[in-house]
Amino acid sequence: MQPVAALAEVAHEFGVPFHTDAVQAAAQLPVDFAASGADALTITGHKLGGPVGAGALILGRGLSPVPVLHGGGQERDIRSGTLDAPAIRAFAVAAVISARRRAEEAGRLAALRDDLVRQVLAAVPDAVLNGPPPGPGRLPGNAHFSFPGCEGDALLLLLDARGIACSTGSACTAGVAEPSHVLLAMGADEARARGSLRFSLGHTTTQSDVDTLGAVIGEAVSRARRAAAG
Amino acid sequence: MGLRVLAAMSGGVDSATAAARAVDAGHEVTGVHLALSQNPQSYRTGARGCCTLEDARDARRAADVIGIPFYVWDMAERFKRDVVDDFVAEYAAGRTPNPCLRCNEKIKFAAVLDRAVALGFDAVCTGHYARIDENGALNRAADAAKDQSYVLAVLTREQIARAVFPLGDTAKAEVREEARQRGLLVADKPDSHDVCFIADGDTRGFLTSQLGAAPGQIVDQDGTVLGEHDGAYAFTVGQRKGLRVDRPAMDGRPRYVLGIEPVTRTVTVGPASGLEVRDITAIRPVWTGCPPPREPIECEVQLRAHGEVYPCVARQEGETLLISLRGAARAVATGQAAVLYRGETVLGSGTISATA
Numbered sequence: 001m002q003p004v005a006a007l008a009e010v011a012h013e014f015g016v017p018f019h020t021d022a023v024q025a026a027a028q029l030p031v032d033f034a035a036s037g038a039d040a041l042t043i044t045g046h047k048l049g050g051p052v053g054a055g056a057l058i059l060g061r062g063l064s065p066v067p068v069l070h071g072g073g074q075e076r077d078i079r080s081g082t083l084d085a086p087a088i089r090a091f092a093v094a095a096v097i098s099a100r101r102r103a104e105e106a107g108r109l110a111a112l113r114d115d116l117v118r119q120v121l122a123a124v125p126d127a128v129l130n131g132p133p134p135g136p137g138r139l140p141g142n143a144h145f146s147f148p149g150c151e152g153d154a155l156l157l158l159l160d161a162r163g164i165a166c167s168t169g170s171a172c173t174a175g176v177a178e179p180s181h182v183l184l185a186m187g188a189d190e191a192r193a194r195g196s197l198r199f200s201l202g203h204t205t206t207q208s209d210v211d212t213l214g215a216v217i218g219e220a221v222s223r224a225r226r227a228a229a230g
Numbered sequence: 231m232g233l234r235v236l237a238a239m240s241g242g243v244d245s246a247t248a249a250a251r252a253v254d255a256g257h258e259v260t261g262v263h264l265a266l267s268q269n270p271q272s273y274r275t276g277a278r279g280c281c282t283l284e285d286a287r288d289a290r291r292a293a294d295v296i297g298i299p300f301y302v303w304d305m306a307e308r309f310k311r312d313v314v315d316d317f318v319a320e321y322a323a324g325r326t327p328n329p330c331l332r333c334n335e336k337i338k339f340a341a342v343l344d345r346a347v348a349l350g351f352d353a354v355c356t357g358h359y360a361r362i363d364e365n366g367a368l369n370r371a372a373d374a375a376k377d378q379s380y381v382l383a384v385l386t387r388e389q390i391a392r393a394v395f396p397l398g399d400t401a402k403a404e405v406r407e408e409a410r411q412r413g414l415l416v417a418d419k420p421d422s423h424d425v426c427f428i429a430d431g432d433t434r435g436f437l438t439s440q441l442g443a444a445p446g447q448i449v450d451q452d453g454t455v456l457g458e459h460d461g462a463y464a465f466t467v468g469q470r471k472g473l474r475v476d477r478p479a480m481d482g483r484p485r486y487v488l489g490i491e492p493v494t495r496t497v498t499v500g501p502a503s504g505l506e507v508r509d510i511t512a513i514r515p516v517w518t519g520c521p522p523p524r525e526p527i528e529c530e531v532q533l534r535a536h537g538e539v540y541p542c543v544a545r546q547e548g549e550t551l552l553i554s555l556r557g558a559a560r561a562v563a564t565g566q567a568a569v570l571y572r573g574e575t576v577l578g579s580g581t582i583s584a585t586a
Contacts, residue, residue, distance in 0.1 A: 157301055158350070227349045
């Protein structure tokens, strides 16, 4: 997690407007626009259990960003066009429910995630958990590992075949998995960045999902290692 | 019982239909598109069937229609090293390589197959037109015009044992019709012809960009200098066009490239009669349709893709394959494969290193 308020303060010191992407945080952390010090903040419906396609830009007064869509001047002239009312309504309902359950759900996800980390590290002792240890510095529903000696896309294929969907990070337009630029920026070398997977937990994730991963990850990693060595 | 099959899907009609047939045959199929270009172009230009982003998307859509999982594997580094760099080096050495053959040998049935086997697959399926008989030998396809046994003849028995070619029995026109009926949008996609990694089809231009200008002389069989060239790699034995020799031959007949000497960069030209070849030496012999013969064997040989077939006697001496043609072949380029057939069956192959 980033120290958003402190970052906003630094930006304001130099007269720079500050925007924060709270898309991942909104379902799991307390998000308070006013307290964040940000001038603009983005959230989206599909990370809260709502539909893809409706999101919100919370914009402080006195800012006039360059519109991405031009036309009728709707939404303070920032986003022209007819509004998708059903999607927006569904987004709003999801946001209300998500906010009501947030604390409880964050606790549930953190416990599941802690167990996932424990099971993965038990099965693959040399796996590396990227980012801070589980705790207040980390998003509850996130576990991100590097598996030394593996290629992430081989691991993804093997886990996919067992019904486990995870992510290697970014892919180029052809669909080739690429090493995460974030990991590279954090100092990981290319081999380690290529051998990384992100497991995201959400409101549909259950203990049984975590146990399934724990049961298959060890064999999948050994196989992916053989494939990389060949 | 079905196998776990990895279907290589280029984005073309053949590999898509092959993958669909593998599913019908009861195999558990996973589609993979091989990203071979380090700087893929967005859209196809000319008659190419792979390697652009559009092709990757076509393959993905086909996998979706067939209902199989689909992934993209990045093989660009291996492809550059084993196919593109080899292609350039072969031309630089005065030979004429066949990159499709090298790709089958080093990428599809080596790098991809090895990775597939390590990940738990039993076989690799492609849209090649060739058949594998009950003895595990490679055979020509039913559609003689599409037959690709020549570019697969470098594979070993172990590689062939892990290959699945569902289209070998079928004519191309039927494959297109079948693809249409299956709802594969690539049914009408044009066949690929050119070297896939040379976007504009200009092989000479590509080689010049890779090898730079390397001027040399064009001489006749007596050594008389007839002209100059910018790079011997731009020539292939048997080539007639683009010689840039302004003086006509004494007898007024056309001249052909007879030989390329890479060290002195000398290109020798002469009359058609100088192209006749009766004896061929080939290296890196592979025997897949019969055991390595102890005695000379009677068979036929094909010396280039879609080329003529010549009756011959072949024998192996050490690690060299010696082939004596019954008649004369014309314009045989070193670097090409000499593929031995008996009837429809591939017996073995070697890479042509010398002719006489």
